[in-house]
Amino acid sequence: MASIFTYITHKKGVVDDSALELISAAKVIDSDCKPTAIILGSPSEVAQVADEMAKSYTDVITVGNDALNYPNAEVYRKVLAALLPSHALLLVPHDTFGMDLSPGLSIKTDSSFASDVVGFEGMEGGKLKVIRQEYGGTVSTRSLCDIANGAIINIRAGVFKADESKAQHGAIVDKSSDIQDFSSKRTFVEVIEAEIGEVDITKSEILVSVGRGIGEEENIEMVHTLAKAMGGEVACSRPIVDAKWLEKSRQVGTSGQTVKPKVYLALGISGSFQHMGGIKGNPFIIAINKNPNAPIFQMADVGVVTDILEFIPALTEKINQAQ
């Protein structure tokens, strides 16, 4: 088995949860492996993160340079391609940086690429069996990934349990002087922070969240009416914001808001991992969807298979009667 490396995501010196999840992912691929952590960033940040990671990894490789202050995937890809030995496996968190970085990195290292992987099932004929999901988690797939030339594998957040053992006193190797070329035809300018809307759904205890299943813009009104009857706020999934039916600040998910309500009522939402990734604090989740195969029914506490357009007015009326 080839050596396994992990890409460590960190921000302002704080290590992302994925750093310890990738250790567990590596051990599912090969239970005997000792993965090597790769840390890129500004010199001061990299030193701090490396000390932290040496508690969990036997080997840590760092490249610190002011050209790496912001994770510009174009620059980072170049550095990683120079750093990785041939035939290596690199595990990368499947976030907006990993999506930017990894497909191109697999070409530059002439290795395979597997995106958004949620599981491994050992080797078959010299190839790695990987589990992925399609159609927003409605179906899973089993694929064979050719790792003869190495592979870049993006791992979904939260699937592998973080390895919290922190039993290592790892060796840190600074490879900063090995890398000379940080040039790029894409330059980072700034990050524009999300606007806070008129309603702050991150503070709501009751969220009535609406997705694609609502069908038409005019049907959004009945969701507002239901939310008002329940004393909650209206939230939504991405397609509703894309259609401009509700403002971006109401979007729940990894590319929207992270919410922690007590009760989450999901109306016509299929339950993609991007959406569910924005729901924290283990709320009581009720899913109402006409598709019995919608993945949200696997994650909800209570499910109702029905047409939301008929169900919402009936539910609103009953709640108003009860109060």
Add this chain to the structure above:
Amino acid sequence: MDILVRVKRVPDPAENEIRLNSQGNDIEKDDLVYSVNEWDNYAVEEAIQIVDKVGGSVTVVSVGTEEDEDILRREMAMGATKGVLLSDTVFNNADGRKIASILSAFVSKNKFDLILCGAQTDEGAGQQGGMLAALLDLPYAALVNMIEVIDEKKLKIGREIEGGNQEINEIELPCVLSIQTGINEPRYVSIRGIRKVASVEIPSLGAADIGFSDSGLRLQRLEYFQPEMGEGAEMLEGSNEEKVEKLVELLKAKGGLK
């Protein structure tokens, strides 16, 4: 600016309930309604808007079969200048890397200032743009939700990143961008518009035309199966009236009513 947009024919998520077939090893393909991948449609709209502002052309390209002509025509009815079909038995049974290699061979025979593709498909891995850029040695950015043309050599772009934040970059042309949904509002395509382009010829190019040679598969899908992701919800049964009653009781008990 001459812009290429890669489009893909996929099962329409609004028209289909995706489920496994009776053998449980593939998705049920009977009666699926196909359309252009939603992300790609945003990419075509963006290309048309750029060309409306600065001039140039929009070429839409698909790797597939004659059936793909429908989606190419649909995008031409939106305003794309030209459609090209890349079709050959050698292109069948492809992984993402092979599709990117086919597109790369086509691009190498032409000249484009900007190449757009959708950030993902519902069945895919979001890998086309990144792989294509790397094969062509062009700069790349993923999940783009804003494009401003600075001049003929440079774009200002926004990328969607975590938490609803936006990362602003400058990128040199030519480049490859993957487009996120919500970047614009794709225009409506009328029946009349589709009729107008119904008889426009769509050139079909094969492996020999674009100089593509197959180098094998790196990722091979064996089968589909039903995911198990937890205990699953307690499903409320009965008439809608009974379901409503049970749900109101549950909401009261769990603090879902104020």
